[in-house]
Amino acid sequence: MLQPDDKSDVSVSLSAVLAQLPEGSASEAELAIGGEPASLIVTRVAGRVQAFRNICPHAGRRLDWAPGEFLIDQGQLVCAAHGASFDMASGLCVAGPCKGASLTAVALPGIAAAGTGS
Numbered sequence: 001m002l003q004p005d006d007k008s009d010v011s012v013s014l015s016a017v018l019a020q021l022p023e024g025s026a027s028e029a030e031l032a033i034g035g036e037p038a039s040l041i042v043t044r045v046a047g048r049v050q051a052f053r054n055i056c057p058h059a060g061r062r063l064d065w066a067p068g069e070f071l072i073d074q075g076q077l078v079c080a081a082h083g084a085s086f087d088m089a090s091g092l093c094v095a096g097p098c099k100g101a102s103l104t105a106v107a108l109p110g111i112a113a114a115g116t117g118s
């Protein structure tokens with residue numbers, strides 16, 4: 001699991017995203033990983049918040065069809081490029097050209113716990 005560079009910056013950007021992240025949805029947050037800016041997919045499923053790099057394991061494209069706009073079909077996140085479908089909680093590709101591969105999870109210390117409502 002990847003670790004962000006600066007957790008305080010993560011808290012600020014993710015706090016804004018989480019405030020507007022309904023159950024069963026996905027949104028985008030940006031932060032630095034390894035000294036480089038990175039786009040994240042942030043999901044909330046069954047009250048639990050998860051974050052993944054916004055990089056599809058099929059061909060390395062972003063999953064969103066426009067910045068921060070994700071396709072969700074029957075509870076699965078769908079890559080806008082070639083239609084791979086991902087479990088929004090685990091990041092596992094369950095259908096499409098990269099079936100069995102996974103999105104890269106990013107640790108959100110403190111933020112994930114806050115997003116669970118527990």
Ligand code: FES
Nearest residue numbers: 056058079082084
């Ligand atoms: S880049 Fe996502 S399915 Fe091809």
